[in-house]
Amino acid sequence: MRALILAAFAVVAVPTLAHAQCGGNKTAIGTLAGAAGGGLLGSQFGGGSGKTAMTIAGVVGGGVLGNQVGQRLDAEDCAEQRAAAARRQQRVAEQRSAAYHDPSSGRACREVQSTAFIHGERQIVTGTSCREPDGSWKMVD
Template identity: 30%
Template sequence: MNIRAALVAGLLAISGCTTTGLGNTKVGSAAGALAGRITGDDGGSGKVAAAIIAEMNGGLVGGQIGAGMDERDRRIALEAEYRALEHTQSGQPVTWKSDRSGLYGTVVAAQPYRVGSQDCRQYSHTVFASGQSRNARGTACRNADGSWTPLT
């Protein structure tokens, strides 16, 4: 593991423990282990990142706000959703931009809360295209492996 991947894994492990204030080190460690993979430090395979993104079941961009996005743009947007949910403080925006299509967006997650044994967060995603914005709101809950599943 290179130094960058170790640093990201360590930071995510810590944030996984403190994001909800519940001290769940098992979930924090799982999220930390996945961190390098979602950021592209998994040796280039991208298989785990693809699995995490698949667990998000399309996220908010799987709906109307993602209409017209190609697969690459959708993945960039979903990765931003994951970063916002997994390790960004409440109210702090996570931005993304496609160099190819010119699409860009912002994801903002709210304060985490507990539902049963799962940590959940409400979040919003705004996509900007051709001077127009589209916004969607939703809720996602964290799975034991560190992935997030949107509630329907």
């Protein structure tokens, strides 16, 4: 009986362990926890071979349900990771600059680019920023 229950558990859980996306593990954890909980719940019903059948049904049903919940959570995590990476790339692109020295003042200056929304449209805005004596940067045009 135990071998049969472990086989059902493996059929539900093992394929899940290979499919973690974006480093997420909620699918695997959900599948394993669902299978364990379903098996425990199923074992409370039936008698004899019926009890074994109910335990196996609980393992499979709980594993499938836990898998679905875990996949949804992993998908949400992946979407957030991709959005965060896109935000980081945008910040890097906006902060790129070319440094030079202003011949009239001798200060270090740089051309800066930023994104602005003008009349509801996204536009790239460029300007010049120079380092002040106190170390801060100030837009000069």
